[in-house]
Amino acid sequence: MSVPDGKRWFLPKESLDALIAVLHQQQYVVIGPVFHDRAIRLEQVQRADQLARGVRDEHSGGQYRLIDGNQELLFEYVVGPDSAKKFFFPPRQELFSLHVKGEQFVIDKVGPAAPKLAILGLRPCDLAAIAVQDRVFGYHQPAGDEAPWASGFRCESELYYTQAREQSLLIAVNCVRPGGTCFCASWGNGPQVNKDMPYDLAMTEMRKGFVIRSKSRKGAAIISSLSLRDADDAEVELEGLLLQRAAEHMGRQLQTDDLPQLLDRAIDSPHWDNVAKRCLSCGNCTMVCPTCFCSTVSDSDDLATGSTTRTREWESCYTHQFSYTTSGPVRSSIRARYRHWLRHKLDTWHDQFGVSGCVGCGRCITWCPVGIDLTAEVESIRRYDSRDENHAPPRITVEARP
Ligand code: SF4
Ligand code: SF4
Known part of the structure; x- marks a missing residue:
């Protein structure tokens, strides 16, 4: 495996506070992985000593636990239940309030503006997920740093997402110890960043510090303000070995080349x-x-003021009401709902958004209470499929988004 191209610097561990201070000077709200509620959560941090130092996570189907790790390491865990999604697409969001005056709607209040976030500690799979949601919410990344982040098509109803993404700064940490349920390498989404992923800075952790590279002008400006030395040959070689080892130790694998046809x-x-x-359809x-x-x-x-507030909340295709129409739910059985979810993820998402x-x-897999494992379910489907000689007719596709 090749290490990502480009110039690399070395950020000593004791300079992590300087990095956070630079982000604060640039008016960023800094988010990082912390130990909270017996899990690694992404929350606001002020200093490096708030990060979840010396903690490792263990993942398997339906199981997650944290154990003591190496006190010299700040990013020894893989992922927690949070991802960047909750910052760009909040779980609960008041969109607007209005009242009726005569025959008109009068806007009383619109939802809050998106904060300017620097998110530290994102994994390469998290960056890949941000790229997927960029397509979903109509946010187009520019081809290079020259163009404004919001160039191209905008979905006007998703201004919050666009604003949050435009002003965000993404700092990735490559994975040197994948978890038991990870299979990002099967998709080419890890364990290290690649050039197609949206990030500003990417780091690989070692005992004394981080090999760090920038991808954007924003990232390069931060590096230059920290006056870092170049990473030496031994550090670059060690980074390559760590990432190579991580790629060879993925917890799960998935054959991805034929999933739409298979499903x-x-x-x-x-x-x-x-x-x-x-x-459980939970x-x-x-x-x-x-x-x-x-x-x-x-x-x-609000009966006192006559104002009506519209609120958006995350919903799940597993709930009974999700597909409810005047004639009842379209997917009334758990069989239908699981099938819909898996086929959407691995098959029809390609038709809608051009990616998996x-x-x-x-x-x-980790947070399924009964340990249902996407990779194992696909392999079971594959086994049934290979037994079936009477395959269904060829698929009918809809035109993919440009
Ligand atoms: S379907 Fe499962 S493995 Fe795939 S991105 Fe979603 S949570 Fe991760
Ligand atoms: S697959 Fe697991 S997590 Fe998903 S709805 Fe079913 S029981 Fe819940």
């Missing part, structure tokens, strides 16, 4: 009944997934 053929697979006996997998984007809106009236809806982070 189209599997529309009536007996395996859907099998998984429906285990799935929706955990959709809540922790960094690419899932379903939401619902509700209106609440899965980046291989493994969160849906």
Whole structure:
């Protein structure tokens, strides 16, 4: 495996506070991984000593636990239940309030402006997920740093997402110890960043510090303000070895080259009944997934003021009401809902957005209360498929987004 190209510097551990201070000087709200509620969560930090130092995580189907790690390491864990999604697409968001005056709607209040965030500690799979959500919410990354971040098509209803992304600064930390449910390498989304991912700075952690590179002008400006030395040959070589080892130790694997065709053929697979006996339809997998984007809106009236507030909240395709129409729910069984979710992620997402809806982070496996494992379910479907000689007719595709 090749180490990402480009100039590399060395950021000593004791300079992490200087990095955070530079971000504060530039008016960023700094977000980083902290130990909170027996999990690694992404929260606001003021100093490096608030980061989750010396903690490792263990992941398997339906299981997550933190154990003591190396006190010299700040990023020894893989991922927690949070991802950048909650900052760009908040779980609950008041969109606006209005009242009726005569025959007109009068806006009383619009939702808050997006904060200017610097998110530290994102994993390469998280960056891949941000790139997926950029497509979902109509936010186009520029080809280079010259263009403004918001160039290209905008979905006007997603101004919050656009604003949050435009002013964000993304600092990735490559994975040198993948978790038991990770399969980002199967998608080419890890364990290290690649040039197609949206990031400003990317770091690889070592005992004494970080090998760090920039991708954007914003990232380069931060590096130059820190007066860092170049990474030496030994540090660059060690980075390559660490990333190579990580790529060889993924917890899970998934054959990804034929998934849309496989899942189209599997529309009536007996395996859907099998998984429906285990799935609780709880929706955990959709809540922790960094690419899932379903939401619902509700209106609440304030009788004292006559103002109505519209609120958007995350919703899950696993809930009974999600597909409810006047004639009842379109997907009334768990079999239908699991099938819809898996096919959307791995198959029809390609038709809608031109990419997979899965980046291989493994969160849906870890946080499924009954340990349903996307990679294992696909392999079961594949086994049924290889037994079936009467494949379904060829798939009907819709035109992919440009
Ligand atoms: S489907 Fe599962 S593994 Fe894939 S991106 Fe979502 S949470 Fe991660
Ligand atoms: S697959 Fe697991 S997490 Fe997802 S809805 Fe079913 S039981 Fe819940």
